[in-house]
Amino acid sequence: MSATTTATTTATPVLSARGLVKTYGPVVAIDGIDVDLYPGEVLAVIGDNGAGKSTLIKCLTGAEIPDVGTIEVDGERQDFRTPQDAREAGIETVYQTLSLAPHLDIAANLFLGRELRRPGPLGGVLRMLDRTAMRRQAEEKVSALGIRTIQDISQIVETLSGGQRQAVAIARAVAFGSRIIVLDEPTAALGVRETAQVLEVVEGLRERGMSVVLISHNMPNVFQVADRILIQRLGRVAGVVTPKTHTAAEAVAIMTGAASLGEE
């Protein structure tokens, strides 16, 4: 964006999308959506089933290619074709399905797709993995996030509970220095206590200056952690509200079409 003013309130968005459209044959999933994500904020995306939340997220994270529209990261135009492209641009995603390999252990999953190799000819010629370094770093990263539910980094993911798996997935997303984290329904499968832990982690991310996009059905969760809330309805943006200006009931009314956002 060109309007780089000095005031912090009008800072440059780290992620900015304009006019995103995605259709699947005759089905219009999203119909011209604009999104801005600012540094150090938690932006929640809410909407009814079929409102196009998942499609929007997939377009922002390279899992789908939008038919029309532009995406900019730090003011730079990006054409994501794969999730790796988005990852390289600094956008990490925790999918609802978590994308963990169940038969591998926690350390192997944290480093999946970016394994470390031994220094010297062992790594260079023989391409040997540096297992000890990966294990050590995995332990550091997990404990730095304050995730208490994971104790043994060599545990096979298949043997973990839902909350523990979520923690591993989030740890992987934030462990590699990216600035934008997208969380798709991170608390949908969790109990109250595990949900509280995940929200704690989300608040921790904001304190570290990261930007978070949070997709959730759970209004209390959303109103607890979000700075701004983007309400989607029938593939379009029905409005952007904040927890200070609107109540959860009002947000739901906009989401379902019972009320509309007249002002702004």
Add this chain to the structure above:
Amino acid sequence: MTTTQGLGELTAAERFRSRPLTRLQRIQRLLHKHPEISPLVVLVIASFAFQLASDRFLTASNMSLILQQVSIIGALAVGQTLVILTAGIDLSVGALMIFVSMVMGSLAGNVGLPGALALLVGFAIGMLAGLINGVLVAVVRLPPFITTLGTLSVFTALALLMSHGTSIQGDDLGSVLTFTSVPVAIGPFQLTVGVILMIAMYLALGYCLNWTSWGRHVYAVGSDEDASRLAGVRTRRVLLSVYVAAGLLVALSAWVLIGRNNAATTSAAVDANLDSITAVVIGGTSLFGGRGRLTGTFIGALTVGVFRNGLSLARVDVLYQTLAIGILIIAAVALDQWIRRTGAQR
């Protein structure tokens, strides 16, 4: 398993989940982590039993013989393990091995090409065939079972069309192609170059699977392909490379085959295909992908060899040997199902 401390009382379900493990569950977990233990136990017990039945069983010469007997199946099972780890299956390995051996044999024996060149052409054919399987599985997205069922027929037909059903004898093949039959004495054991080559194949692929990121990705793709793709693994490239590598491993097995038979013939090793799957399954590798070790496959191949050899030393009919192998397969898969349930339970 201790859950979240410092957050108040445990719920009833959490108390249930953190109950102490029974001995059976502990065994189940151990086997879950080390799937090669169960075939090893079977192998050790069977060896003792066969030694009791015939005191010639555990001699150096008989053990050398077993290793030579399993060299073809053992070599073929290396490529098979790789494919099965990705939750696939390769029904065409046996046919491809015979086809490649006929290509090598014809080029050296009939066309008169130098042996080394015939060997290299054979390796290239093996990799090309693997690439065809790989493209059909990873790009066209056909199920591996159907793909390789088709290529099984194609490779069998090509081998017969090329050779018109005739064999090429060892004398015409030259020293390079029959190099795998050269005896190698290690202490009291009389091995062949073919046996050494088979063991080298296990060591080489074992290194790649356990110590490189490619190996990790093979396991990850077999474990959950979609999740691996989203996690940043180039799943299509991994699958393609797996089938090409399997093709090369099969071509190496063809070399072992020529040495063992001292001929290139289409009538050799017709059961090799299913036997290679047997070795993998008995070795504890899951047919559902993502779990298994090459050590297990080696033990599995040895187990099949030990059963066949031991039962014939004990003068048991060949048909009973086949029966015993069949029961072993079913027991191995049943065990795998039982072990897999640990993951679902906790």
